[in-house]
Amino acid sequence: MTVPLFLGNTYLFECLAQVIAQEADEKGMYLVLDRTVFYPQGGGQPTDVGTIECNNRVSKVTNVRKDNGEIKHYLAEPCADYFKDMNCLCVLDKDRRILNARYHTAGHLFSTIVENLCPELVAIKAHCFPGEAYVEFHGENACDREALRSNMETAIASDLPISTFEMSGREFEQKFYKLPYPMPAHDQFRAVQISGYKPIPCGGTHLASTKEIVSCEIGKIKNKNGNLRISFTVI
DSSP: OOEEGGGTOTTOOEEEEEEEEEEEETTEEEEEESEEOOOOSBTTBOOOOEEEEETTEEEEEEEEEEETTEEEEEESSOOSOOOTTOEEEEEEOHHHHHHHHHHHHHHHHHHHHHHHHOTTOEEEEEEOOTTSOEEEEESOOOOOHHHHHHHHHHHHHTTOBEEEEEEEHHHHHHHTOOOSSOOOSSSEEEEEEETTSOOEEOOSOOOSBGGGGOOEEEEEEEEETTEEEEEEEEO
16 A cells, blocks of 8 residues: 555655555556655546656656555656665656646636535536646536636635645535535545635645635636536636
8 A cells, every 4th residue: 555645745746665566557567656746647637747766767657546555656668677675766747746736726716616606506527637627517507707707816816725634424524515426424535625615525636825826717618418517727
């Protein structure tokens, strides 16, 4: 089981780790570490990339995925060197991590503001990849673009603090609200909360403040199959 250091600190861009497995599958050669700063693609957020240095060899990490508790760090090129049980240095692409965190945080802010402006809309899906980001809501009522833009600008400029916490599904629903999707009743899960807005279950990387989003532009707003999809771009 890999310790996910990224859950505790978005701004931790490197760490020392030990290689506990070196394998290959259909995606290529990968390393499994005892701890990592690399975020594995999932939850609407793209993978971190960077490098892993073992035994004076620097390998590019181009893809990171989670599989049954293991976080697999896929290397750009297979190598004959055997790294198992060796110590290594993991270094993220810092700019990509921060850009991904800006998009992911903006997606959460975006969804809560839309739900506040239009209570009949419920966020059901978020895709926060740069250049193709959107939030999808159940419901077809249009949300006023100008009101949404104004509220986003105000929230970003207000430098609202962002925090994370863990609790069980039952505790969450008793304290906050009933989730529109099933969560384990007794298992602990992580949630993110932007200041006074409602918290949302999420295992992604987030900024410390809404001010770090900098700016968010509203894109296309369209209805499809009973859902409303609103695109956005962090600029």
